[in-house]
Amino acid sequence: MIYEGKQKIWSEYQKDIPDDHYFYVRSCIRQSFFPASEKVFLDIARNKLGKDFFETEHHTTCGGIAYHSDAIPQETSMTIIARQFALMHKYGYQNYVCSCITSFGLYTETLETWREFPELEARIKENLWKSCKLEFAKPKYLAHASDLIYKFRNQIASQAKFKLIEKKTGRPLRVVEHIGCHYAKMFPSKGFGGAEYPYVLAGMIEAWGGEVIDYPERRHCCGFGFRQYLVKSNRGYSLSNTHKKFESMEPYKPDMIITNCPGCPYFLDRWQYVISEIEGKTYGENGHGIPVFTYEEVAGLVLGYDPWDLGLQVHQVSVEPLLDKMGVPYDPQMKYKGKNNKDIGRPELPTCACL
Amino acid sequence: MVIGGGPCGLEASAQLHKMGYNVILIEKEKQLGGHLAKWDRLFPEGIPAREVLDTLIERINGVKCFTETEVVSINLLDKEYNVILSNGITVLSKAVLMTSGFDLFPAEKKEEYGYGIYDRVITNADLENYFASKNDARIVENPKRIGFVHCVGSRDEKAGNRHCSKVCCATAVKQACEIKELFPDAEVFCFYMDLRMFGRGYEDMYLKAQRDYGIRFIRGRVSEVSETLDRQVVVKAEDTLSGKPLKVTLDLLVLMAGMQNSQAGIKVGNKIGMRRSEDGFFTTKGSILSLQECDKAGIFYAGACTGPKTLPDTLNEARAAAISVHNYFYNTEI
Amino acid sequence: MDFGFSLSPSSRIDLDLFDREKFRQLTELEPDVLKCMACGSCTATCTAGKFAKNSLRSAILYLQNGQSAQALEYLKPCMLCGKCFMVCPRGINTRHLILSILKIYGDAK
Numbered sequence: 001m002i003y004e005g006k007q008k009i010w011s012e013y014q015k016d017i018p019d020d021h022y023f024y025v026r027s028c029i030r031q032s033f034f035p036a037s038e039k040v041f042l043d044i045a046r047n048k049l050g051k052d053f054f055e056t057e058h059h060t061t062c063g064g065i066a067y068h069s070d071a072i073p074q075e076t077s078m079t080i081i082a083r084q085f086a087l088m089h090k091y092g093y094q095n096y097v098c099s100c101i102t103s104f105g106l107y108t109e110t111l112e113t114w115r116e117f118p119e120l121e122a123r124i125k126e127n128l129w130k131s132c133k134l135e136f137a138k139p140k141y142l143a144h145a146s147d148l149i150y151k152f153r154n155q156i157a158s159q160a161k162f163k164l165i166e167k168k169t170g171r172p173l174r175v176v177e178h179i180g181c182h183y184a185k186m187f188p189s190k191g192f193g194g195a196e197y198p199y200v201l202a203g204m205i206e207a208w209g210g211e212v213i214d215y216p217e218r219r220h221c222c223g224f225g226f227r228q229y230l231v232k233s234n235r236g237y238s239l240s241n242t243h244k245k246f247e248s249m250e251p252y253k254p255d256m257i258i259t260n261c262p263g264c265p266y267f268l269d270r271w272q273y274v275i276s277e278i279e280g281k282t283y284g285e286n287g288h289g290i291p292v293f294t295y296e297e298v299a300g301l302v303l304g305y306d307p308w309d310l311g312l313q314v315h316q317v318s319v320e321p322l323l324d325k326m327g328v329p330y331d332p333q334m335k336y337k338g339k340n341n342k343d344i345g346r347p348e349l350p351t352c353a354c355l
Numbered sequence: 356m357v358i359g360g361g362p363c364g365l366e367a368s369a370q371l372h373k374m375g376y377n378v379i380l381i382e383k384e385k386q387l388g389g390h391l392a393k394w395d396r397l398f399p400e401g402i403p404a405r406e407v408l409d410t411l412i413e414r415i416n417g418v419k420c421f422t423e424t425e426v427v428s429i430n431l432l433d434k435e436y437n438v439i440l441s442n443g444i445t446v447l448s449k450a451v452l453m454t455s456g457f458d459l460f461p462a463e464k465k466e467e468y469g470y471g472i473y474d475r476v477i478t479n480a481d482l483e484n485y486f487a488s489k490n491d492a493r494i495v496e497n498p499k500r501i502g503f504v505h506c507v508g509s510r511d512e513k514a515g516n517r518h519c520s521k522v523c524c525a526t527a528v529k530q531a532c533e534i535k536e537l538f539p540d541a542e543v544f545c546f547y548m549d550l551r552m553f554g555r556g557y558e559d560m561y562l563k564a565q566r567d568y569g570i571r572f573i574r575g576r577v578s579e580v581s582e583t584l585d586r587q588v589v590v591k592a593e594d595t596l597s598g599k600p601l602k603v604t605l606d607l608l609v610l611m612a613g614m615q616n617s618q619a620g621i622k623v624g625n626k627i628g629m630r631r632s633e634d635g636f637f638t639t640k641g642s643i644l645s646l647q648e649c650d651k652a653g654i655f656y657a658g659a660c661t662g663p664k665t666l667p668d669t670l671n672e673a674r675a676a677a678i679s680v681h682n683y684f685y686n687t688e689i
Numbered sequence: 690m691d692f693g694f695s696l697s698p699s700s701r702i703d704l705d706l707f708d709r710e711k712f713r714q715l716t717e718l719e720p721d722v723l724k725c726m727a728c729g730s731c732t733a734t735c736t737a738g739k740f741a742k743n744s745l746r747s748a749i750l751y752l753q754n755g756q757s758a759q760a761l762e763y764l765k766p767c768m769l770c771g772k773c774f775m776v777c778p779r780g781i782n783t784r785h786l787i788l789s790i791l792k793i794y795g796d797a798k
Contacts, residue, residue, distance in 0.1 A: 001582055005463070005471035196466035216581040216589045235694040243696055251584050277690045542709075562779070565723045569716065571753060574727070594702055596727050597750050603704035 001214060006197050013184075013194035017143045019151055023093035024053045025084060027100030028061035030262045030294075036311035037296040038099050041145055044299055048159060049152055054091055059084050064102035068226040074113075078120070079127045081110050086128065086136035096139035097148060101261035104144040105182025108190050111138060142190075144183060146260035146295050150192055150200045153207040161304030164210030166255075167327030172211040173255040176290070177201035178222055178245075178268065180261025201258050204295060208302050217248035223271060224263030239278075242271040246283045246290075253285075256322050257292040268292045269316045289317030301328055308334050313344070356381070356438055356448035358426060358623055361389025362411055362666060363658030363673045364454035369414035370677035371452075376684070379446055380420045383619055387412055387422065389456050395486035397666060398529040399556035407666070426623045434687070436627075436653060449687075450653050450680045453629070453637065454673065455620025457659040459612040460508025460516065467579040468507065468610055474586045475605070478507075478612045479523065482530055498541050498606035501534055502590055503527045504577045505547040509613030518634045520613030521663040524551045527611050528564045534609075535568045543570045544603065546577050546592050554665060575601065580608060614663040629654065636662045647672065647679040655679055707755020711793055715752070719789040724779040725749045731773035731783060741766035745773055745783055748790065757794045764790065 022045075026038050045053045062084065063077035088096055098104050114121035128134050149156070164173045179198045184191025193199025196219070202212045223242035228234050245268070259265040272289040276282045284290045292315065293301075300310045301323075307330045312319045323330050338344040357364045357371070360382025368380045386392055388411075394404040427439040429451070438446045462470040462478045470476050477485075477493050485491040505527055509520040524547065531543045550572065552558045564570040575592040582588055588608050594601045616635045624631065629649055630638040637660050640648040647655050657676035658669040716723060725746065732744040743766040751760035764787055773783040 001586070002472055002474065005469075008463075008471065009466060194466065197472070214582065216583055218581065219579065232693060235692075236697045239694065240697040240699075244699075274692060275696075278692070278695055544704075562724065565726070566720060569723055572726075594750075594754065597702070597747070597754065599700055599702050599754075601702040601704065601754070 006199075009197050010193045010199040013189060013192060013199070015147070015190060015192060017141050017147055017151065018095055019051070019148075021052045021093060022054070022095045022097040022143070022148070023088040023091060023139075024055040024145070025059050025062075025096070025098045025103065026055070027098070027103065027262045028065070029266075030099060033262060033266045034294050034297065034311055035314060036300075036309060037294045040300045040305060040310060041099065041149070041296045044156070044296070044303065045148065045152075048303060049155060053097070054093060056087060056091065059087055062098070062100070062103040062106050064100070064106045065226065067106065068102065069230050075120075075124070075127070077106060078110050078113070078124045079131065081107060082124050082128045082136045083132055083134060085138060086132070086134040088139060089135070089137040094137075094140040095143065096141070097143045097145055099145045099262075101144065101180030101182045102263070104142070105180075105186055107142055108187050111142065112187065114138070144200075144260070146183075146200050147192060149295050149299050150203050153204045156299055156302060157207045157209075160208065160302045162302055162326045162328050164205060164208045164256075164298075164302070164326070166325045168325075172209055173322075173325065174213050174253060175205045175210040176213050176215070176218075176249050176252075176254045176257040177205060178218075178257060178259045178261075178264050180259070180264055181221060183260060201260055201295060204298070205258065208298070213249065213252045213254055215249045215252050217245045220245050220248075222259070222261070222264035223267045224261075229267070238267065239271055239274060242267055243275055243279075246272070246275065249290075250283050254290050255325060256298075257290055258295055258298050259292065260295050265292045265294050273316045284317070285321065288321055291315065291317050291319045291322045293319075301326065304328075306330070308337075316347075356436070356446055356450070357452045357454055359389070359454040359456055359617075359620065359658075359660075360384075360387040360420065360422065361454060361456045361658070362391045362408070363456060363669045364389075364452075365411040365415050366670045366673035367452055367454055367657055367676050368418045368420075369411070370674050371680060372415065372418045374677065374681055376680070378418045379448070380415065380418050381424045381426070381440060382420070382422045383425045385423050387420070390459070390480075391666070393480060393483060395483045396529070396533070398525045399554065399560045401529070401533075425619070426626065429623065429626050431627070431651075431653075434653075450655060450683055452655040452657060452676055452680060453620060453623070453649075453660050454656075454658050454676075455617050455623065455660045457614040457663065458617045460514065460520075460615055462507055462610045462612045465507055465511075465514060465610070468504065468577065468608075469580045469582070469588070470610055473580060473582045473588050473608075475582075475588050476580065476608045476610065478610045479526055479530060480612065482534070482609050486530075486533060493607070495606055498538055500542045500544070500603065500605045501531075501538070501607045501609070502577075502588075502603065502605045503531055503543070503545045503609045503611060504590075505545065505550075505611050506576065507610040507612050508615070510548065516613060516615055516634070518613075518663065519551065521551065521553075522665050523611040523613055524549075525554065525557050525560065525665075527609075528552075528557075528561050528570070530609065531570045532560075532564050532568045535570065541606075543568070544605075545570060545572045546575060546590070547572060548574065548576055554667075573601065614659060616660060620660050627651070627654070634662070636660060645679075647676040653683065655683075702754045702756070704755070709755070711757065712752055712755075715789060715793050718793070719786050721779075721781045722749060722752075722786055724781055726779060728778060730776040730778060734772050734776045735767075736770055736772055737766040737768055743767055745787065752790070752794070760790070761794060 045051045063080040066072040067077040184195040188195035223238040229238040269292040297310045313335045357368045357380045368378045371378045388408045391408050425441040429438045435447045508514045552561045575595045577592045632638045639646050655676050657672040737743040744763045748760040748763040771784045
């Protein structure tokens with residue numbers, strides 16, 4: 001691997017986004033998959049970095065899942081998106097940031113489609129007015145939330161309580177980064193680092209002390225793939241794609257996986273359990289799985305948030321081995337205590353990689 | 356004035372000089388010969404490039420030749436072109452012959468092939484350099500498996516080039532045999548979409564590559580390349596003949612970079628508004644009967660600046676251009 | 690545990706895996722096998738191919754991809770009539786080749 005070659009590509013894919021005053025929209029599924037990630041993102045942005053990030057409860061899904069599984073036509077998703085832009089406009093913002101990669105891809109696709117076909121934009125304007133009596137303005141800048149954590153990665157590093165380093169030995173942790181397909185594969189120029197060698201997560205890993213792993217199936221889909229898992233008869237493809245990735249990363253002995261998409265961490269995490277049930281194989285150390293994280297969770301760990309406040313107890317693959325490596329303190333008694341010390345239940349099948 | 360001191364410019368200058376014209380040949384590099392100077396052997400018979408180049412250079416004896424010289428400006432004054440050169444010399448020339456040739460497609464632009472990123476990925480030009488120098492850190496001592504990717508930056512709209520670069524198929528077959536001679540134990544794979552063996556002796560070369568060298572030809576374009584823990588490269592393609600995806604791990608991957616119009620040539624062309632076609636190469640006055648003429652009086656073309664060409668094609672065009680220039684002088688004088 | 694779905698088997702050709710020794714033996718005995726350029730004339734003219742899965746072109750390809758069992762499948766209905774020999778543009782002695790393939794790979798199931 002020639003690092004300078006990658007640096008050259010990274011320097012060619014640097015997008016210009018402002019570092020403050022954003023209208024933030026959530027993902028429709030992340031709050032149940034990774035319940036604290038979005039909250040932590042806003043907390044880091046507002047309270048650790050002192051930025052202005054606004055959100056409103058009036059925004060909805062972008063329609064991405066329905067669009068990508070052919071349940072709604074493009075025009076419908078564009079009108080939903082136009083309504084979100086109208087909200088941004090109403091609250092006086094010009095910079096739009098979304099938490100979801102599918103949304104980011106769809107917003108980008110919509111803006112690019114309108115640029116190519118202005119008559120379509122005019123029609124959506126009409127649709128929005130007819131349905132909601134709203135008018136929208138297009139965002140001046142569109143970003144994915146991981147773009148901002150990437151942008152602030154050095155500031156976060158300067159406030160770091162823990163690093164992506166094994167505390168006992170000083171060894172940098174070996175980190176697999178997995179980028180959501182809709183981040184830059186459709187429009188390489190819209191992502192930090194482009195489509196083939198994205199830098200957005202690699203940059204965070206480097207800044208926080210870890211070592212990026214480039215394994216042969218790095219570019220391969222996580223297995224989410226909408227239709228692959230939405231339809232049960234196709235779900236074997238989803239599982240097989242995830243399996244292919246794990247087989248490929250295994251020799252590199254990764255300590256952890258970081259992702260920037262709603263679906264990827266979910267499937268990379270949950271399918272490890274299914275693979276262990278079907279194949280009897282796990283990919284981490286001592287019969288464990290490889291812990292999988294969202295970039296917000298990792299930023300949170302680096303900044304010293306309590307692991308259980310980050311929602312790490314709802315991961316399928318237990319995160320404790322990684323916390324031990326990083327030297328992050330945690331109270332095992334508190335793992336399954338939710339808010340107000342209420343028991344949130346435990347995994348029922350301890351035959352899997354967890355605990 | 357002949358612009359470009361590759362084989363085409365050399366041959367055209369020699370012919371024009373022989374016909375009695377006062378020729379000035381300019382070349383931006385230190386050395387004459389263009390790409391030919393960097394090539395080791397030539398298909399189909401494997402004649403050393405150096406031999407050919409030496410002969411071409413011998414033939415220009417008597418031609419005024421400026422190396423490390425570029426065109427600063429070029430203007431039409433009445434019936435002559437006023438050309439100011441970077442060495443401070445100004446030339447009044449009745450005819451200007453563009454022999455600016457081609458650039459190799461920058462292989463790093465096909466990011467998914469990892470040129471400049473993976474340790475074991477090289478280009479056709481790198482391999483020629485290795486054949487001549489036997490020195491390239493990217494080539495391991497005893498490679499066991501070697502792959503060639505045809506059409507890198509050719510027949511690829513995503514890479515900005517829809518055209519076929521014509522010579523890469525034959526070059527790949529030639530290089531595959533040569534590398535097999537160097538490393539007889541290696542397995543060699545060529546990933547092609549169509550094999551274009553159009554020239555005399557090329558089909559024989561292909562047959563020899565299959566039968567005598569055991570080169571395996573796989574019909575399918577390489578979709579992506581990645582690196583293993585041991586720094587080998589993993590290639591993914593479809594074997595389109597069996598309709599199945601295919602994977603192979605290689606010790607060396609050679610990218611057959613195609614041809615595109617030379618940036619230096621385009622720079623000169625832009626100074627005087629030479630038209631270019633969609634493929635980026637200069638537009639000739641006609642596509643059959645007047646291949647050497649530009650639609651601007653007194654400007655002529657020869658060689659790969661009007662599209663990918665083999666070396667014999669190029670040399671023929673150089674001679675044809677000399678005749679076109681001669682006719683132009685003859686007619687305008689009458 | 691039955692999830693109602695499972696890992697799908699891969700149909701990918703993996704050129705890293707197959708054992709090349711038999712193919713090497715074949716090329717020694719039958720160097721012309723390397724001359725095939727996959728034109729398909731043999732299959733087009735095959736008297737058995739219209740009624741059964743018979744294709745010398747496919748068989749050669751499968752051998753090159755290390756899938757000898759599939760290759761033999763594609764030769765099973767062959768009656769050695771030799772019509773493919775007549776049409777092969779590269780002059781491969783196809784009947785002889787088929788017999789050599791069976792000689793070397795015959796025990797592969």
